[in-house]
Amino acid sequence: MPPARDNQPMSPIVTPQQAHDRQRAGALLVDVREEHERASGMAAGAVACAAADLAETFGDPGREIHVICESGLRSARAAAALLERGYARVFSVDGGTRRWRADGLPMVVPEGDADFFERYSRHLRLPGVGVEGQRRLESARVLLVGAGGLGSPAAFYLAAAGVGLLRIADDDVVDRSNLQRQILHGEARVGQPKVRSAAAALSALNPRVRVEAVEERVTSANVDALVDGMDVVLDGADNFPARYLLNDACVKHGKPLVYGAVHRFEGQLAVFDAGRHRGSQPCYRCLFPEPPPPEAAPNCAEAGVLGVLPGVIGLLQATEVLKLLLGTGETLAGRLLQFDALAARFRETRIPPDPDCAVCAAGREFPGYADYARFCTA
Structure with missing residues (x-):
């Protein structure tokens, strides 16, 4: 007894x-x-x-x-x-x-739905998720731009977590040099469009998740359609024109943007939610009003990257997406988290909103999309 x-x-x-x-x-x-x-x-x-x-x-x-x-x-x-x-x-x-x-x-x-309860049983035990939260994830819609180093781990874990729809935009094809870090893809899919490879891998992992494969580069002409209807946007792009474009589109449409970037042995991420919180939250331009010169910020193909580093940053991006969708925890809104893989050290920097930001300043009308390629090379 x-x-x-x-x-x-x-x-x-x-x-x-x-x-x-x-x-x-x-x-x-x-x-x-x-x-x-x-x-x-x-x-x-x-x-x-x-x-x-x-x-x-x-x-x-x-x-x-x-x-x-x-x-x-x-x-x-x-x-x-x-x-x-x-x-x-x-x-x-x-x-x-x-x-x-x-x-x-x-x-x-x-x-x-026995599959729902069995598949997500560990989520359902969490006080911040439960059945209601998991159902919220199943109805959520996330745009991932890039199916490469950052998009791969982020997409895998968002699919595993049960996010209902993943819209993945990328115009590249799988190259053998990608396989060192882009874990969505395998040897058998070298030469295939990355978004198709991603859809195959994610559907095999969780058939409950719907994957929209958009085989296009994100541009000013299609970004509105891509962002429309999404709950969160995850930036897995590896170039500055796409980053500024996504930032501006998310401010315009009032969507939270989960930003990530990697370079050699270092990575960083943040949440930019100025579109929903004008004047109180920063956008990407508040942190980087202007891009660095091209020679100061080479891409992974030019500078190299430790293969596991995008995994670390991509998983942290996925974590931020889930927190935003569930409305739980403290996101990285207004904070830049930097990771030094060689020192195994994280560093956090506060990002204040810029009251004179060209895009997100309170009361400022959206200025329209710029010529981002010219802006980032000027």
């Missing part, structure tokens, strides 16, 4: 076989586990009910009630609480559903 807590009465214990026999004689069997736990199977004939609702649901204090959970701990607490509320015939099933199943007693699988 489990020990009582404080002044709580101790609940009598019955074996699963005893509970089953009494259930057949008219006793009520109540499963107090969470919905995602019951999805894999529950004792036949049991009624699903959250522990907090037991007293309100079963109003007859003289009714014989048997409470079952996964292992017997929660059911003992729930049964003790019912005894304290005046229910006289309450029993906890020893060993819970695990022992019920092991003893060969009848089980049923509740109707519903």
Whole structure:
């Protein structure tokens, strides 16, 4: 018999076989586990009910009630609480559903989406996610620009997490030199468009996720259509014209932008949410009003990059996307996180909004898209 807590009465214990026999004689069997736990199977004939609702649901204090959970701990607490509320015939099933199943007693699988509860069971246990949050992820829409070093790990984990739609835009093809870091792709898909390779890999990982493969370079002509309807934009581009374009489009459309960049052994990321928070949050231009000269910021093909570094930054970008979609935690909005892989050190820098920013200043009308290629090489 489990020990009582404080002044709580101790609940009598019955074996699963005893509970089953009494259930057949008219006793009520109540499963107090969470919905995602019951999805894999529950004792036949049991009624699903959250522990907090037991007293309100079963109003007859003289009714014989048997409470079952996964292992017997929660059911003992729930049964003790019912005894304290005046229910006289309450029993906890020893060993819970695990022992019920092991003893060969009848089980049923509740109707519903079993794949959802099994696939996301670890998310469903989290207080910041749960069933409601996971359903929110399933209805979410994310634009990923770039299916390369940053987009690969970000897309993999966003798909695994259950983001409902991933729109991936990239006009490049898989090259053998990509495979050192772009983990969405494999040897067999060298020469294929990256977005098609990405769609194949992500669909194999999680067929519940819909992937829109957009085999195009992001330009001023198509960026509005790409951003339209998205909840979050993830910047996995490796060039400054695309970064400034995405920033300006996200300010215009009021979308949060999750920025990331890598160079040799160093990476950085931030969340720019000025479109929804004019005057209180910065945009990318508040941090970098003008791009550096091309010779000061070569791309990965020119400067090289440690293969695992985009993995670190891409995973952190995916983390920020999930926090934004779930509305939980503190995002990197207004903060630049820099990572030095050789020193294994992170450094954080605050980014204040620029009251004179050409794009996101409070009250300023959107100036229109610039000639970003010329702007970034001037």
